[in-house]
Structures are given as C-alpha cells and as structure tokens.
Amino acid sequence: MEEKNVLKGNFETKKKVILEENPQDNLTNSQQIAKDLKETVLQALGGSMVYVERTNLSWDGNSDKKGE
Amino acid sequence: MVKILFINPVIREEDNPKHIPYGIALLAAIAINDGHQVQVYDANAWRKGDEVLEQVCAADDWDIIAIGGLTTAFGYIKKACKIVRRINPQTFILAGGGFLTSMPREIMDWMPEIDLGVVGEAFVTFPVVLRMFDEHKLIKIPLDFQKTLGIIYRKSNGTPVLNGVRPNIPNLDALPWPAWELFPLDIYFANSKLLFSEESFTSKRRLDVNGSLGCNLICRYCWHLGTTGDMVIEENEDGINDVRFTYGRNIRYHSPDYIVNMVQYLRDTYDIDFISFIDENMMTMDAYSKRTWIFDLCEAWIAAGLQPTCRSKGIPHDDSCKGVHWGGTSHATLHRKESLEHMFKAGCSQLVYGLESFDRDILKTLGKGSTREKNINSVAICQSAGINPIPNIIIGFPEETFESIRNTITALLELGIHAKPHFATAYPGSEWYYDYKDSIIEQYKGNLEAYIADLGDATKITATISHRFSAMELLGLQKIVELRDLRLLELTQIHWNEADQFMKPLATPKTSFNMVKKKIQAPLAKVVG
Numbered sequence: 001m002e003e004k005n006v007l008k009g010n011f012e013t014k015k016k017v018i019l020e021e022n023p024q025d026n027l028t029n030s031q032q033i034a035k036d037l038k039e040t041v042l043q044a045l046g047g048s049m050v051y052v053e054r055t056n057l058s059w060d061g062n063s064d065k066k067g068e
Numbered sequence: 069m070v071k072i073l074f075i076n077p078v079i080r081e082e083d084n085p086k087h088i089p090y091g092i093a094l095l096a097a098i099a100i101n102d103g104h105q106v107q108v109y110d111a112n113a114w115r116k117g118d119e120v121l122e123q124v125c126a127a128d129d130w131d132i133i134a135i136g137g138l139t140t141a142f143g144y145i146k147k148a149c150k151i152v153r154r155i156n157p158q159t160f161i162l163a164g165g166g167f168l169t170s171m172p173r174e175i176m177d178w179m180p181e182i183d184l185g186v187v188g189e190a191f192v193t194f195p196v197v198l199r200m201f202d203e204h205k206l207i208k209i210p211l212d213f214q215k216t217l218g219i220i221y222r223k224s225n226g227t228p229v230l231n232g233v234r235p236n237i238p239n240l241d242a243l244p245w246p247a248w249e250l251f252p253l254d255i256y257f258a259n260s261k262l263l264f265s266e267e268s269f270t271s272k273r274r275l276d277v278n279g280s281l282g283c284n285l286i287c288r289y290c291w292h293l294g295t296t297g298d299m300v301i302e303e304n305e306d307g308i309n310d311v312r313f314t315y316g317r318n319i320r321y322h323s324p325d326y327i328v329n330m331v332q333y334l335r336d337t338y339d340i341d342f343i344s345f346i347d348e349n350m351m352t353m354d355a356y357s358k359r360t361w362i363f364d365l366c367e368a369w370i371a372a373g374l375q376p377t378c379r380s381k382g383i384p385h386d387d388s389c390k391g392v393h394w395g396g397t398s399h400a401t402l403h404r405k406e407s408l409e410h411m412f413k414a415g416c417s418q419l420v421y422g423l424e425s426f427d428r429d430i431l432k433t434l435g436k437g438s439t440r441e442k443n444i445n446s447v448a449i450c451q452s453a454g455i456n457p458i459p460n461i462i463i464g465f466p467e468e469t470f471e472s473i474r475n476t477i478t479a480l481l482e483l484g485i486h487a488k489p490h491f492a493t494a495y496p497g498s499e500w501y502y503d504y505k506d507s508i509i510e511q512y513k514g515n516l517e518a519y520i521a522d523l524g525d526a527t528k529i530t531a532t533i534s535h536r537f538s539a540m541e542l543l544g545l546q547k548i549v550e551l552r553d554l555r556l557l558e559l560t561q562i563h564w565n566e567a568d569q570f571m572k573p574l575a576t577p578k579t580s581f582n583m584v585k586k587k588i589q590a591p592l593a594k595v596v597g
C-alpha cells in the first residue's frame with residue numbers, strides 16, 4: 001500500500017508523519033450501516049423524521065417518579 | 069534559506085474539502101522560487117486530529133510556521149496556534165489572510181501565540197519577511213520590523229504594532245503558478261463533483277483558478293480585505309494605526325495567456341476536466357477591460373485545444389466528452405449576451421449570480437447596482453446562452469420586510485428557482501460589520517470573539533442585522549422561502565403585525581473608524597513585486 005505522508009514539500013523532513021490507520025476507513029459492516037443511516041436520515045430530516053445520536057443522548061431533566 | 073511549514077486550516081467541517089487554498093499554494097510557490105525549504109500540512113484535506121498536527125509540528129526544526137485563511141477558519145487557527153506554540157516554543161508563528169487583515173489588532177490580542185501577521189496582499193510582504201529571516205540567520209542581523217510595510221508585529225513587550233499598507237502589485241502575471249503538487253490532490257479530486265451543472269456534477273478532476281483580483285462594486289455585505297485596493301492604514305482617534313476599508317479599487321487580472329497556459333499545464337499534468345474560477349466577479353473584469361478580457365480568454369481557451377468536444381461539435385455533454393469545462397462568477401447588470409455565448413462556446417457550464425433579493429427597495433440598499441427586472445432577466449439571459457445560472461439568495465437584510473420576502477418568493481416561483489436562502493451575515497471587513505458591530509457585540513453578550521468563532525457558514529444564523537426580524541423569525545422565514553409558501557408567509561405576517569407595535573429595532577447602524585464610505589484608493593506599486 002502507498003505510504004501516506006501528510007507532509008508535502010521540496011525537502012525531506014527529519015521525521016515523517018505517516019498516517020495511522022483511520023478507523024473511518026475501516027468501518028465494520030454494522031458501523032458502515034449506522035454511518036450511512038445517519039447521513040441519509042439527516043438529509044431527509046423533517047416532519048416526523050428525527051435522528052438521535054446514540055453517543056450524545058443525555059437527559060438532565062427530573063426523572064418521572066411514576067411507576068417506581 | 070528558511071525552513072517553513074504552511075498549515076492549511078480546517079474549514080466547514082460539515083462539508084468535504086473541495087478547494088485547494090489558492091493563497092497558500094501561491095505563497096508556497098513564491099517561497100520555493102526564492103530558495104526556501106517548504107512543507108505543507110493541509111489539515112483541511114486530511115481532516116485528522118490534533119495528534120497528527122502535533123506530529124507535524126515535531127517533524128522538523130521549523131524556522132517559521134505559517135497559518136492563515138478567511139474568518140471562517142478562525143476557530144481552527146486559534147486552536148492550531150496553541151498546539152504549535154506548545155510543541156515548538158521557539159518557532160516563529162506567522163499568520164495572514166482575511167481573518168487577520170479584517171481585524172489585525174483584535175486577532176493579535178486574542179492569539180498571543182502569533183509573532184507576526186501579514187496584513188493585506190502577501191505576495192511581496194511574505195518574501196520580504198523571509199529574506200529578513202534569512203539574513204538574520206546567516207549574518208545575525210537582529211530582526212527589526214519597524215519599517216516593513218504590510219505587517220503587524222510585536223514589540224519586545226508583546227504589544228502589537230501595525231505598520232503602513234503595502235502597495236498592491238500592478239501585474240498579476242508576475243506571480244508564479246500555485247504549488248499544487250504540495251497538496252494531497254487525490255483528496256480534492258475525489259470531491260471534484262459540484263452540484264451546479266451536469267458538467268461539474270460529472271467532473272472527475274477539478275481544480276480552481278483565480279483569474280483576477282478585485283470587483284468594482286460595493287455590496288455592503290462583501291469584503292475584499294486589501295486585495296482589491298480597498299484598504300488603507302491610518303491612525304485612529306487614539307493615535308494607533310488601524311485598518312480602514314474604503315470604496316477604493318485596484319482592478320487587476322491575469323492575461324488570458326497566463327490563465328490558458330496554466331490550465332493547459334493542469335490538463336497535461338493532472339488530466340483535469342473542470343476548472344472553477346474563484347474570481348470575485350469575472351464580469352467586472354469584462355466590463356473594466358472594455359469587453360475584451362472574457363472574449364480573449366475564450367478565444368485563447370479554444371485555440372489551446374481546451375474547448376470541450378460537446379461544445380465544438382454541438383452535441384450533448386456525456387462521459388466521452390474531452391476538453392475542460394469551467395464555471396465562474398457573473399453579475400446581473402454587467403453580463404452581456406455576446407460574452408455569455410462566447411463563454412458557452414469555450415466550455416463554460418455555470419455561473420454564480422449573487423442576486424440576493426428580488427425586492428426593489430432591498431436591492432437599492434445593497435450597493436450592487438442591480439434591480440428586480442435585471443435580476444429576473446439575468447436568469448433567462450444566462451440560460452438562453454446555454455449556461456446554468458446559480459442564483460444566490462439572502463434574507464435578513466437590515467431593511468427586510470414581509471413585502472420584500474414576498475417579492476423574492478414570487479420571483480422564485482416565476483423563475484422556477486428552489487433556494488434555501490443564506491442569512492445576511494456581517495463578516496469582518498464588510499461595511500455592515502462595522503455598521504452593526506455594536507449590535508453584534510450586544511447579541512453575543514459582549515463577546516466579539518465568540519461571534520467571530522461562530523462564523524463558519526452563512527446558512528447558520530449568528531448575529532442578525534435585520535432591524536425588525538429576530539433570529540426566530542428569520543429561521544421561520546428561511547423555511548418559508550425554501551418552501552416558496554405564500555400562504556404561510558401571509559399567516560405569519562398577520563400574526564406578526566399585532567406584535568409589531570411592541571417591537572423595538574433589534575439592530576441599529578452606527579459609523580465606525582474602520583469603514584470609510586468613500587473612494588480612497590490604496591497605493592499600487594510601480595515596480596512589479
């Protein structure tokens with residue numbers, strides 16, 4: 001595979017900055033499906049269509065005591 | 069020789085990197101021609117985290133790390149300067165571009181890491197600073213920036229000092245071609261498609277070219293930041309030098325031969341099939357050159373064999389088309405049918421028109437010199453020449469009313485335009501920024517820096533400059549314009565009218581030292597830089 005030095009110039013730098021594998025480039029099948037879903041939903045957002053980030057969901061209101 | 073690292077900051081993270089930073093690529097070429105050692109880290113193309121930036125900073129013993137961009141890159145530049153200073157405590161940090169030129173004093177205060185800023189056009193100032201560094205290294209001359217034009221530097225106690233304005237260069241053809249080879253072109257080529265026309269949508273290898281600098285018009289939301297002869301530096305009421313933006317203009321354009329030779333080189337070297345002209349307003353150059361520039365450019369394009377086959381043979385464009393299509397910027401009152409037809413023949417597929425509004429009264433306040441009729445006709449004239457017009461629409465102007473929004477929607481319906489309008493945004497360097505600066509600061513609870521950091525994309529609402537409409541109303545009106553729904557507009561207006569008596573103006577204009585509403589011309593150098 002081609003080496004990916006992020007620096008380009010007219011001389012050799014003392015150290016190279018070679019890219020480490022980017023997890024974005026190697027998504028598992030389910031990660032890829034989740035990513036595609038988010039992109040598609042965000043494009044179509046509106047009406048009853050909503051999208052909730054799984055990772056960013058937070059709730060800081062009072063919890064409903066009923067049923068406890 | 070000086071060892072320089074250029075950092076191209078990340079902008080518009082929500083969008084793919086589509087444009088090589090033309091200014092940085094030019095400055096890199098100038099530095100290389102002067103014998104310096106240059107590396108580029110294109111953070112915007114790579115979109116890697118801070119860790120990679122840290123490694124880049126540690127990759128060599130940099131003499132200078134140079135960073136710059138427009139105001140929209142402010143957030144990243146600020147963060148990057150902190151990282152650079154932490155990893156390279158001794159390296160000289162140099163900044164430039166629109167973000168700095170629009171407000172050099174504030175930027176030097178907000179970013180204590182910056183040692184020196186290039187203010188305005190950098191084509192001469194940057195190599196001058198590099199030469200000073202070289203001499204300083206070679207023969208140990210102390211760095212003394214007192215007499216260097218076009219910079220803001222720090223005295224030994226850290227206080228920033230803004231020097232006089234550097235004259236613009238008269239001859240753009242004296243510039244080398246940008247150093248495209250220092251950028252990760254594969255990333256840009258992968259994002260070649262633009263949703264503007266069939267030709268740009270099917271482009272596989274697109275690059276940008278800037279054919280000119282300047283624009284004769286004085287749109288009140290637009291900024292030029294010294295490159296168009298609009299900026300002078302004078303002492304303010306406190307006796308301190310500050311930038312002043314004016315209606316002065318130095319119009320300059322590359323010769324058609326310079327542009328065509330460059331595009332031929334790009335086609336032969338990178339197999340490009342599309343060129344985006346990033347000029348502010350190509351039609352102002354056509355008018356200024358007495359209608360010769362566009363004509364000569366198109367003739368040279370065709371003579372050089374760059375004309376696409378679909379245009380030479382008069383057949384529909386498809387995947388087998390050879391040649392280089394292109395797109396650029398136009399203007400509703402400055403374009404002419406003859407020029408447009410010639411442009412089409414040479415391969416032009418789209419032109420962006422900043423129509424902004426279709427309301428007579430709003431258009432009178434813009435400084436654009438267009439009218440509702442001319443705006444409406446421009447779409448038809450451009451289309452009849454075979455070129456796709458891309459109209460830009462804005463809402464939230466200072467004098468915006470329900471009536472003006474209605475006039476825009478009716479024109480959109482009439483012309484078959486679908487648009488999600490941008491919000492009128494007062495970018496630093498524009499007339500409206502200085503007119504409404506106090507209101508903006510108030511809307512950001514006294515924190516101007518927070519406003520600047522928020523400016524990334526005009527589809528996002530930041531500070532409003534509309535006298536009557538709040539952010540809430542503008543967000544609703546944006547949706548109504550997008551839907552082109554006159555019924556919703558009428559309903560909203562009925563409700564709003566009842567509340568109107570209780571409304572007080574949300575933004576009010578005032579005069580400012582930084583904006584002189586007169587034609588004060590910045591100097592133009594006599595000798596080519």
Ligand code: SF4
Pocket residue numbers: 283284285286287290291348349399422436
């Ligand atoms: S026509 Fe375009 S480039 Fe010229 S001043 Fe107006 S917005 Fe700016």
